[in-house]
Amino acid sequence: MSEADAASSKKDFINKVNIAKKEIMETNYWLKVIRGAGMIGDNVKGFAQILAESEELIRIIGSILFKAKNIH
Numbered sequence: 001m002s003e004a005d006a007a008s009s010k011k012d013f014i015n016k017v018n019i020a021k022k023e024i025m026e027t028n029y030w031l032k033v034i035r036g037a038g039m040i041g042d043n044v045k046g047f048a049q050i051l052a053e054s055e056e057l058i059r060i061i062g063s064i065l066f067k068a069k070n071i072h
Helices: 010-036 047-070
Strands: none
Touching (some): 010 047
16 A cells, blocks of 8 residues: 555545555455365464454455545
8 A cells, every 4th residue: 555655646546545455355355265165274373364354454445445535
């Protein structure tokens, strides 16, 4: 998200934050695929925490995006 901090305009900021959201959503998807394929389980130290944190990041970045779009 440091790239978003250097955005040249509100539109550019929103675009960069949107890209960050898409990236963390893809990461979250692949974490679930890995778990679903049985390649790793929630009992692996820290995996459940990483998955939970990726879901929290989706919510945080979504909130930033929502607020940025609604600030006039």
